[in-house]
Amino acid sequence: MSQFFQKKHCFDEKVKSYIFGFLLSVLFTIIPFFIEKNHVFSYKISRFIILFCAFFQIIIHFIYFLHLNNISKNNWYLMSLLFVFIIVFIVISGSVWIMFNLQHHAMV
Known part of the structure; x- marks a missing residue:
């Protein structure tokens, strides 16, 4: 009980x-x-x-x-979260870079 x-x-x-x-x-x-x-x-x-x-x-x-x-127990979770942030940053910054590059070349 x-x-x-x-x-x-x-x-x-x-x-x-x-x-x-x-x-x-x-x-x-x-x-x-x-x-x-x-x-x-x-x-x-x-x-x-x-x-x-x-x-x-x-x-x-x-x-x-x-x-x-609890940071000490969740080291792998935090490392995977950091990896996800890095990948998202690369994808977003790369997309913005490509869009500005296309706009620059299209306006010439």
């Missing part, structure tokens, strides 16, 4: 973690929409707050949904 309660307690902690992460991500989504819709701040401050919220939303997703909160 105590094993059932231990599993239920573990399940409750996971559900609480997911709900807390979801609420934080919703909060960091609503803030930029509110700021942009109501023009609360100047353009530069609004852009800074939006980038700030986007950065923290990425951190929240890493911690609460991808469970990358």
Whole structure:
């Protein structure tokens, strides 16, 4: 019987973690929409707050949904994540480079 309660307690902690992460991500989504819709701040401050919220939303997703909160245990996950970031950077920067190159040669 105590094993059932231990599993239920573990399940409750996971559900609480997911709900807390979801609420934080919703909060960091609503803030930029509110700021942009109501023009609360100047353009530069609004852009800074939006980038700030986007950065923290990425951190929240890493911690609460991808469970990358313990760095020593998740070395392979972090290395694969870094590899994915490098590949995405290469693909995006290469695509932008090709588009600018095509535009330059088409405008001649």
